[in-house]
Amino acid sequence: MKTAEIAQRYLDFFEKKGHTIVPSASLVTDDPALLFTVAGMVPFIPYLSGDVPAPYPSAADNQKCIRTNDIEEVGKTPRHGTFFQMLGNWSFGDYFKEGAITYAWELLTSSEEDGGLGFDPKDLWVTVYEEDDEAHDLWLKLSSLPAERIQRLGKDTNYWTTGLPGPAGPCSEIFFDRGPDYGIDGGPATDDDRYVEIWNLVFMQYEITNVRSKFEFDIVGELPAKNIDTGMGLERVAFIKQGVDNMYETDQVRPVLDKAVELSGRAYGANHEDDVRFRVVADHIRSSLMLLSDGVTPSNDGRGYILRRLMRRAIRSMRLLGVDGPSFAELFATSRDAMKAAYPIVGTDYERLSQYALAEEATFLRTLASGSEILDESVAATKAAGDAQLSGAQAFLLHDTYGFPIDLTLEIVEEAGITVDRAAFDTLMTEQRERAKADARSRKGQLADTSVYRELRAQGETVFTGYTDLETESRILGILVGGVPTDRATHGQIAEVILAETALYAESGGQVADKGVIVGPGFELEVLDVQKPVPGLVSHTVEVTTGEVGVGQPATTVVDAANRRAAAQAHSATHLVHAALRDTLGKGATQAGSLNRAGYLRFDFAWGQALSPETRSEIEEIANNAVRDDLQVTTRVMSLDEAKAAGAMALFGEKYGDTVRMVDIGGPWSRELCAGTHVASSAQVGLINLVGESSVGASNRRVEALVGLDAFRELAAERAIVSQLTSSLKSPRDQLPARIAELQANLKAAEKKIAAFEAKSLGERVPALVGTAQRAGAVSVVAQSLGQVASADDVRSVALQVRERLGSDAAVVALGAEVGGRPVVIVATNDAARAAGAKAGVLAKAAAGVLGGGGGGRDDVAQGGGADVAALPAALAGVVDALTGATA
Template sequence: MRWMGVNEIREKYLSFFESKEHLRLPSYSLIPQNDKSLLLINAGMAPLKPYFTGQEVPPRRRVTTCQKCIRTGDIERVGKTARHATFFEMLGNFSFGDYFKESAIPWAWEFVTKVLELPKDKLYVTIYLDDDEAFDIWTTKTDIEPERIFRLGKEDNFWEIGQGPCGPCSEIHFDRGEGKINTLEEFLKAGEEDRVIEFWNLVFTQFDKDENGNYNRLQSPNIDTGMGLERMATIMQGVNSIFDIDTMKNILNEVCRVSNTEYKKDSKKDVSLRLITDHIRSVTFMVSDGILPSNEGRGYVLRRLLRRAARHGKLLGVDKAFLWELCDVVIENSKDAYPQLEEKKDYIKKVIRLEEERFDETIDQGIVILNQYIDELKKEEANTLSGEKTFKLYDTYGFPLELTLEILEEQGMNADINGFNEEMKLQRERARAAREETNYMGTEMDIYMTLLAEITTTFSGYTDTKTEGKVLVIVSNGDVVDRANAGDEVSIILDNTSFYAEMGGQVGDKGYLEGEDFKVEVYDCKKTSNGKILHIGKVVEGSIKADSKVKAVVDRNRRIDIARNHTATHLLHAALRKVLGSHVEQSGSLVSQDRLRFDFTHFEGISSEDLRKVENIVNEKIMEGLTVETVETSIDEARKMGAMALFGEKYGNIVRVVKAGDFSIELCGGTHVNNTSSIGMFKIISEGGVAAGVRRIEAVTGKGALNYVEHLEDTIKSVAAALKTSSKDIVRRCESLMHEIKDKEKEIENLKSKMALGALSDIINNVKEIKGIKVALSSLELDAESLREIGDKLRDKLGKSVVLLAGIKDDKVTFVAMASKDAVSLGVHAGNLVKEVAKITGGGGGGRPDMAQAGGKDVSKVNMALESAYAIIENMIK
C-alpha cells in the first residue's frame, strides 16, 4: 500500500469505474433541485434520487460521481474529534437497473486490493444477517477469506428511509490494529475502539417498502455505493485524523500561519484550528454554488459556519477579517476537481469578507445588548441570564453562545443553559413543522410523478414555432384521460413540440394545438419536476384524444418579444460585470413578453452614473448588431470558451452556449434573437435591493421600451398642461413653484405664531396652581418649533411653573413640556411628564427634567392627555 493524496484517490476511483463503462458526472450543486426534503445535499446519491425511482431517465444506466456534501448534524463535535466535519466528498458508483451484487462486490474488491493496493489481511466485510446472496458472491467471486465476513442486523446493514426503495448493504472495513480478528464480538469491540473503520458502503436497493411494511422485490434493483474520500485518505496516508490528510493539512497550516499558532501545542487552540479548517472548506464551496449568508434556510447554515469560524479566529487572537484569505488555499487544493472554485474566486472572497465585516459589527452590537442585560441583573441583584435572553442574543443578533458565557463569567454571572436549550428545541420544532411532508423523492406527489420515465418530449422550438406531434398523455381534473371535450381544462404531453416550457427564468410559450376536429388554446407551458413538458390550456373546439396528431403553433410575436428580453439579460449581465466587477453573478431572472427582471450579486446600491454606463453599454451592443449564435458542446469545452454557468443550474455533459459576438458567452437553454439589433432599444426602469448581497434591475426592450417612452411622453405633456407651461420648461416651473410653496408655508407659520402669541393671555388666564407651582396647559395648531418658542415665553412670564403644550398638525400630535429650575428642584421632570401624557394618545417620548418632547397618534385624546397632567405633576412635587 503506497501513500496517495486526496486528489489522486478521487481520480483513481472515477477512472476505475469509467473503465467499467460508467459515465463520470461532475458533482451536483450543494443546492438540491426539486427536493424539498433536503436543505443541502448531504450524500452522494441524494441528487440521483429521480433516477433510482424511475421518475427520470438517467444519462446512462451506470454512473460514477464524486459529490460534495454538507452535514451539520454533529456541528458541535467538529474540531473536537478526529473525524467529524461539515464538508466532505462522497465517492460513488451507481447502477440504475443495470448490474447488481454480482458485479458491484467484485469491482469493489478489485478497486481496494488492486488499485489502492490495500493489504487483504487488513480488510473485513459486513453483510446483512439474511443476505446469503451477498455472502456467496463475496466468497466465490473474490478471494477474501470467509472468516473475515461478519453478519450484522438491520441497524447496521440494511438501508431504508421510511417507505420506498430500500435494501441490504455490505460494508468494507480497514483494520488499523495488529493481529487477526476472529469473532463477531472482537470485531464489534474493535469498531467501538476505532481500531476498525468502515470506509465503503455498498447498498443493494432490491425492495420497495409499502405503507403496510411489506418488502416487495423491485423488478429492476439498483446499486448505490458511498465511499468517504477523506476517510479513505486517512487510510492511504496512514494518519488517524482527517485534519492530517494532505489537502486538509495544507489548509490547517495556513490557519496556523495567519493566526500565528502552533498546532498540537494547546488542545483548546487545536479545536479552533480544526474547526476553522473545516468550516472554511464548507463556506467556500457553499458560496461557489451561489448560497449567500442570510437568517434563514441554507443561507443561515452558511452564516452560522462562517461566524463560528470567525469567532474561533478571535479566540486565537486574530483581530481582523481573515477567512476570505484562507479561500485561496482551499481553492488551490480543489480547483482541478471543481473548476468553478477558480472561476468564481473573486466573488467567493468578496462574499466571505463582507460577511466577516458584518460579524464584527454584530459582535459590537451584541456586547452593547449583553451589557444592558448585565446592568439589569445587577439592579435585580441576580446572577443568571435567562435562557430566553441568551437565546435571543444567539438567534436574533447572531452573538455566539460561548462569548455570552465568557463575558458573563467575567462578571461573576452565568446563563440558564437549560432554558437556552429549551428555546433551541422549540425553534427546531417550528422549523420541522414548517417543512412540507414529502415522499421519498422529496417532492410533492402528483399524477405526473406516476408517469413512465420513457414519456418524453422532443423540443424543436429553437428553429420552428410550428411543429407536428402526437398526443402522448392528456390530464384533466387531476387524472389521466383518453379524451377531453370542448370546455375541459387540460394538460397535454406531446412527443414533439415547438412550445418552450417555463425554465431558466423564461416564461412558457402560448399558442394553440390543432387537429382535424379539435383545437386547444394553450395559455402556458411548464415542465414538471420530473421533466415532463405540459401544454396547459383549454379545449375550445371538438374533442382531443390520446394518440391524436396535432399541429403545435406558438404565438410567434410573443415569442419574439420574449427572445428580445432574454438576449438583453445576457447583454445586461456582461455589462454589469464590466462596470461593477467580476463578482457580479446572476442569481435569478424573469424573462417575459413585456419586461425583464434580472437579479444579481452585488453588495451596495448602484450609483445613477454606473447605472447609466450599464444601460449605454447594452444599447451600444444592440446598435453594433452583434450576431447571436448557439453552439452545443461539452461542459469542459464551454468553460474553455469562457462561458458563464449560472448558480443552481443542472448541466449535462452536452450544453448549449449562447454567444452575442465576443461580448457575452453564457450557458443557456432559452430562446434568443439572431442579432442584437433585433432588440431595438434597452431601457432600465428600476434598480434596488431584494436581499442581502442581491440587487435587482427591471428593464424593457423593443415594443416594451417604445411603450415606456410613449407613457413618459404622455406623462410629461400632462404635467406641463397642469403647470400651464411647455414640456421643456417643466423643471424650471416646478422649482419656481417649490420656492413659492416654501415661502407661503413660512408665511403661514409666522401668522400662526403671531396668533398663538396673541393667545398667550388666554393661556395665562387659565393657569392653575398646584402646590405653589403654576401649571399652563393648551393645545394649538402649531409645529414643534413654534410650540417651543411659545413655551419659552410662557415659562419666562410665569416664573415658578410647568408648561405643557400640544401641537396638532396633519393628524399627528406633538407634546412639548418645560419646567422652571425651581419647579425641577421640587421634583418636576418634564421628560417623565411628556412620556406619561403621550402614552394616552398612543405615542411616546421623553427628555431632560427642564425640557422634553414627545409624539402622539390619537388626536381625539389630546384633551384627555392634557387633563391627566395635573395629577402627574402633583405626584411629582415633593
C-alpha cells in the first residue's frame, strides 16, 4: 500500500465520520516558541488551548512535520526521520475517549476492501496511563484486545503536557508487534524496537498550573470542553504495510537511497555503517526539499541553520560513501519525483528550490576543501611536535568555525596515524549545546503566556477597520499590565489594551505597526506597538499619557495619517519592486522576506549573484514607470483556491486562511496575497529610489529603497553634494567622474613618492641603528624606537636590514614605532641567536604585553602591538631584559 494511499484512506475514513478535512499547515510555524511544526497538533494549539474558538467541532488532516532533536538517531533506528507526516483526528469538545478509541480500532482493523488499513488485531498492543481506568476499560469493551495486551505505563510515556500551564491529559498509544525476529517478547513496556508505536491518542481533559517539570505540576480541574488530539505516523504505518524494515525503504524515501547507492557504487545491506549513511542521505535530502518548498533557505541561524545542517550532513554522508564531488542535482531530482504526487509544489517550483540546494552544495564542498587543508596542517604540526593526538580544541575549531564534520576529522586523522582527543572535543560540544539550550530556555521564558488572551479572544475577532477608516469608535474589552489582566491602567503606565474594533494596523506581512493614539473620556493613550498575540486578536501596547483608562470604557483609535500614508506608499512600492525584479530577472526572483515602514522598504529575493549597476537601474526604472503610469490598485477578498487560480503570488512560509485578500496593481502585472495597507493608485507612491543591494546568503539578495518624500530628500541631498563638488573642483557635472579619477591617480602617485622618500630616509638610519648594538646575555641586541612610521612593513624592512648588517654572530633586532597612532614592535633574530635560545615570537609577545596588546609569530621574525604608545621604551627594554635571562 503506497504512502499516499494510506493517507487518503485515513482522510476518507474520517470525512465519512463527519470530520472537516483540513490541509496541512506550513512547516514554518507562526508559534514564536518553535522553529518548525514539530508535531501534528501545533497548528491546532489555539483551538486546543481555548485561546481561539475552533471553527469546526472535529477535523482530520495530514500534517507535514520537521523534528531534529533526535537527528543523531536518523538511519540507526527503523523509525527516526527528520521530516515526517502526521495523520491526525481532532475533536474540540465533540467526542472524547470512547469516540477516539472506536475510530482508531475500526480504521486499523477494518479490511482493506472496506477502506480500512487491514491490521490483524493479534499484532496490536495498547498502552494507557497507569491511573486511567476509563481508557483501560474502554479498550477492553470496544476492541478484541486481551487484557494482557493493554499495558499501563507512567507519566514519562503516557501523559501529555506542553510543559507550560494549560491543557493536559493522559494518552493511549497503539503499537504494532513486528514479531520475534525483531526483538524480545513482553510488549511495549520492554521499550524494544520490536514494538513500533503507530498511533497516539491524547485525551486532553485537565487544566494544569504551577508546572515544575514534565512530570510535576498541579491539576486545577477538568477542562470545560474536553478535546481529542491524535497522531498516526504515516511513515511508520507505510513501512509496516509495505513489508519493509524501516521508513527509509518506503516508496517516498527509497528512491533517494537507491540513487545514492548508484552514485557511490556501494551496496545497500552489505555494511552497517554504510547503510546508516545511505539512510541519512535519503532522509535529509527529502527533509531539505520539503523545507525549501515551504520557503526556508540555508543560513547560519534559526530555521536556515537547521536546513544547512541537514544538507551538510547529507554531503558528509555521501563523502563517507566515497562520493567527493557534487551529487545534489541527481539526489534532489529523485526526491522531487518521489514526492511531487503528494506535494505538487516540489515539482512546479523545482527550478527555484534546486538553485538553493546546488548553491549550498557548492559552498560546502569548498568548505570541505579548505577545511582539509587546515586539518592537514594541524596534523603535520601535531606529528612534528612528537604528539600522537590532535587536540580536542583544534578539532572543535574545525567543526565550529569552518563547518568541518568531526567524523571526517576522525577519518583523516586516523589515516595519518594519530588520534583525536575526543573527550576534550565532546566536552567543548557539550558546553556549546548547554549554552544553546540555556539561550533557548531564556528566550522561551520571555514569551507571553497566551492563555491570558483566551477569554478576550472568546468574545470574537478584533475587527480591523483601517483599510477604509483612520478613526474608529470602539470599547475597551481588556487591559493587561505586565502580562496580567487588570481592570484599569493609570497615568504613566505601559499596558496592553484590547478593543472590539481598531483602525490601527497590527504588524504583519513585513509592514510595521501603525502609529497613533487611543482616546476616550478623560484619557489618552500613546500607541507604542500593535501586535496579534493570538490569531484574530489585536493587542495595542500603549503608554497612558493622560488620565486613567478602564475596561468597558468607550475608546476611539486614531491613526497617524501621515505615517500611515508613507507606510502604504512603501508597501505598494514593495509590490512594484517585486514585479520589476521578476520582469528583469525572471520568475525565479521570488520574495524571501520584506520590511516596510514609512518612507523605506527592504526586499529579499531568491537570486544567487549580485546585480550589475545596469540591472539595478533597469529595475528602478521599471518600478518608477509603473508609478508614472498611475496603475489602479484594487483589493479583493476571495477563497485561497480562487486567488491561486487567478495567479496571485503567495509568500512562501506565510500562513493563509481559507479566505485571503488579493492586491492587484495594474491588473495581473502585480498580483499578490497581502493583508497590508496600500495606496489607491501607483502614482501616489511618489518616487522609488533604490539605495542599496547586498547579499543575505548564498542564494538570496536584498534591495533597499527609499520611497516618496524620503526618496526625494535623498536625491536632493545627493544633488547638493554634486553641486558642492562641481564648485570645489571647478568641473561640470558630467565631467566629475573623470576629474575625480584624475585626482585619485595624482594622489596615488604622490603617496608612492612619499613612501619611497620615507623608505629611503629610514634606510639611511640603518648604520646608526647598527651602532647602537649592545650585549644582552650571549647575543648582541639593537632595541630602538623609530618614532612615527607610515606602516609596519617599513619597520620590518629596516629590522631585516639591521639584522643583515650585524653579521653572523648571534644578534637580535627589536625596533618599535608608532603606526597610525598605535605602537608596533618588530623582532628579528639570526640563526646564531636562535641557536642561543632567542625566539622572535616569544620576544614580540612579551613586548606586546607591555603595550597592552598581543603578538607573536615565527622564531625568525615576529610582530607585536598594543594601545599604549608611551609604553614603547619599556617594551623594548623588556626585550633586552628577556634576552639577558634567556641567553646568558
